[in-house]
Amino acid sequence: MNDDNPLSDTGRFLAEMRRRRVVRFTVAYAATAFVALQLAEIVFPVFGMGEGGLRVLVGVVALGFIPAVVLAWIYDITREGIRRTSDETGRPPPRVVTLLALALTTIGVSGGVGWYILEHDVPSPISRPALANAQPIRSLAVLPLDDFSSEGGQAYLAAGMHDEIIAKLSMLDGIRVVSRTTSMRYANTMLSSPDIGRELGVDALIEGSVNRSGDQVRITLQIIHASSDTHIGTLQFDRNVDDLLALQSDVARAVAAEIGSGFAQGDMGATAGVSPAAQDAYLRGKYEYDRNTPEGYRRALELFQLSVDSAPNYAEAMAGLAGARFLVALQDPAMGRDALEQARAEAEAAMALDSTSLEVRDLYDVIRRSLFQMRRAEGRSGRGRLADRSGAADSISLDMAVLDTAWVAAMSTLAQRIEERVRPNVIDGPNAVDRTTEGRLLMAQGRYAEAVQLLAPVVAASPGTAVAWDQLMRSYVALGEPMAAAEVVHRWSESGAEDAPSAARATRLRNAVVLEGRRGYWTWRRDVLLSEQAEGREISQTELAAAYAVLGDRDRAYELLLAALENSESRLLGVPNDPVWDPLRRDPRFRDIEERIQRARFDTSLRILSASPPD
Numbered sequence: 001m002n003d004d005n006p007l008s009d010t011g012r013f014l015a016e017m018r019r020r021r022v023v024r025f026t027v028a029y030a031a032t033a034f035v036a037l038q039l040a041e042i043v044f045p046v047f048g049m050g051e052g053g054l055r056v057l058v059g060v061v062a063l064g065f066i067p068a069v070v071l072a073w074i075y076d077i078t079r080e081g082i083r084r085t086s087d088e089t090g091r092p093p094p095r096v097v098t099l100l101a102l103a104l105t106t107i108g109v110s111g112g113v114g115w116y117i118l119e120h121d122v123p124s125p126i127s128r129p130a131l132a133n134a135q136p137i138r139s140l141a142v143l144p145l146d147d148f149s150s151e152g153g154q155a156y157l158a159a160g161m162h163d164e165i166i167a168k169l170s171m172l173d174g175i176r177v178v179s180r181t182t183s184m185r186y187a188n189t190m191l192s193s194p195d196i197g198r199e200l201g202v203d204a205l206i207e208g209s210v211n212r213s214g215d216q217v218r219i220t221l222q223i224i225h226a227s228s229d230t231h232i233g234t235l236q237f238d239r240n241v242d243d244l245l246a247l248q249s250d251v252a253r254a255v256a257a258e259i260g261s262g263f264a265q266g267d268m269g270a271t272a273g274v275s276p277a278a279q280d281a282y283l284r285g286k287y288e289y290d291r292n293t294p295e296g297y298r299r300a301l302e303l304f305q306l307s308v309d310s311a312p313n314y315a316e317a318m319a320g321l322a323g324a325r326f327l328v329a330l331q332d333p334a335m336g337r338d339a340l341e342q343a344r345a346e347a348e349a350a351m352a353l354d355s356t357s358l359e360v361r362d363l364y365d366v367i368r369r370s371l372f373q374m375r376r377a378e379g380r381s382g383r384g385r386l387a388d389r390s391g392a393a394d395s396i397s398l399d400m401a402v403l404d405t406a407w408v409a410a411m412s413t414l415a416q417r418i419e420e421r422v423r424p425n426v427i428d429g430p431n432a433v434d435r436t437t438e439g440r441l442l443m444a445q446g447r448y449a450e451a452v453q454l455l456a457p458v459v460a461a462s463p464g465t466a467v468a469w470d471q472l473m474r475s476y477v478a479l480g481e482p483m484a485a486a487e488v489v490h491r492w493s494e495s496g497a498e499d500a501p502s503a504a505r506a507t508r509l510r511n512a513v514v515l516e517g518r519r520g521y522w523t524w525r526r527d528v529l530l531s532e533q534a535e536g537r538e539i540s541q542t543e544l545a546a547a548y549a550v551l552g553d554r555d556r557a558y559e560l561l562l563a564a565l566e567n568s569e570s571r572l573l574g575v576p577n578d579p580v581w582d583p584l585r586r587d588p589r590f591r592d593i594e595e596r597i598q599r600a601r602f603d604t605s606l607r608i609l610s611a612s613p614p615d
Contacts, residue, residue, distance in 0.1 A: 141178035160283030168252035197226020278311035315354035322346035446577030
């Protein structure tokens with residue numbers, strides 16, 4: 001009999017919970033909390049409360065659970081109202097127990113919410129709109145779109161629209177748009193908007209969804225001010241699948257209008273006369289292409305070919321066909337060099353159809369450079385010379401060898417996949433020089449966090465590689481972490497490497513950052529560059545211009561950028577994706593500089609005039 005006592009005690013406790021309806025209350029609490037959170041996720045952004053308000057609600061629900069269960073044990077809801085539950089003897093619980101439970105509930109919920117607000121600095125919804133309007137939007141990232149389609153197999157549509165919206169927004173003058181490769185890192189992320197904005201160095205985030213039902217497509221976008229988690233606006237588009245190409249341009253224009261920009265909107269490149277079947281095949285092809293597998297490339301080749309067959313004037317589909325063929329040929333030697341040359345011809349055909357498309361120009365440029373790199377790696381050609389269009393006002397002479405190894409980097413998904421495949425075939429191995437070259441490419445694409453991950457092991461293993469130290473320092477600055485940059489310089493100084501900065505110089509940087517943060521870094525950087533220039537050493541005019549830009553001397557920054565252009569400084573090619581230039585992007589003089597940089601990168605009149613075998 002006695003060995004049944006523990007079970008009897010447990011049984012009596014469970015029976016008492018059922019009698020007091022605590023289990024029923026717990027289930028009802030969880031269901032109500034779920035519904036409340038779902039509604040808040042929809043309603044809060046409308047009132048400018050964003051994720052901060054949602055996090056407060058989650059905290060309240062979590063902190064209130066245990067006190068609510070205690071109250072459910074003490075009280076019961078009856079037809080006569082709320083009554084204290086009597087124990088098995090019929091006596092109600094002592095009044096002191098009731099008061100203690102209420103006190104613990106009040107202290108627990110109030111204290112927990114107060115602590116959360118203080119720790120996370122949750123802004124009030126009243127102050128947020130003023131904050132968002134006071135700060136111009138000069139950079140943004142489009143996060144991966146969710147697929148809310150009731151029909152299965154529509155992930156390709158959400159992925160394709162995400163890529164195309166980024167491409168269209170990138171055509172706006174005066175704003176920096178983070179590449180899709182970088183933004184894809186935040187698919188299904190649990191990070192808050194301020195955290196994502198801080199990591200990407202952007203002012204605004206765009207998140208949303210795609211919902212397809214039959215022939216109708218709905219795209220819903222929310223524009224969020226990143227640092228304050230402020231809801232700037234909501235955009236919704238309902239279209240027929242026949243209008244997807246026009247929809248992409250409409251989205252870009254609507255976003256530009258919503259963030260209150262004066263951005264110049266060039267030709268958005270909407271392709272007329274492209275059938276729904278061609279559009280669908282193209283988006284499916286890009287989805288397969290982005291899987292980054294041999295099977296995906298072959299399937300993409302088939303789908304892009306189907307799209308081109310349906311719409312021969314569809315430039316983006318022709319570019320996709322060229323890219324898929326190039327990658328398939330790289331992985332299948334049996335196809336031979338003829339397939340690579342066919343891909344180059346298809347890329348040229350895409351250029352002839354639409355030379356204004358960033359994706360088309362990028363793909364053509366990467367295929368052209370990749371073929372040159374591969375020939376050079378095979379020992380078939382030496383340094384290539386690019387034609388100087390003498391007499392042209394925007395003429396810029398650049399050496400192909402400099403372009404291939406410095407700052408030219410693919411910007412679109414189609415071109416990046418080729419670059420990733422070609423690079424291992426033309427470098428000697430994972431040495432420090434190759435890693436710094438890859439670091440430059442990542443920086444040129446605005447992928448500074450990845451550059452840090454790549455370069456940190458390089459400086460640890462090869463402390464004598466000054467370029468790697470400089471890139472690592474500069475990547476931290478671009479990420480908005482000047483103190484981390486100062487620590488890099490300090491470690492570099494302690495490494496004892498030949499070109500390492502002195503301990504005094506490293507200390508000055510650390511002190512400057514402690515006192516003035518980002519501005520302190522750029523004051524130090526300006527002084528160092530001017531000192532090196534006075535010593536007769538060659539410096540980067542682009543980097544010196546960046547220092548003057550941050551310190552407020554835009555005229556001097558503009559003069560130095562012009563000097564960098566005249567000297568064909570390859571570091572200019574990293575300017576479009578460098579956040580340090582965001583404050584200048586609406587300046588007409590700076591927009592002219594960016595256009596000239598793009599001409600230097602994409603000018604189709606530049607051709608390899610001659611090549612000689614290596615010495």
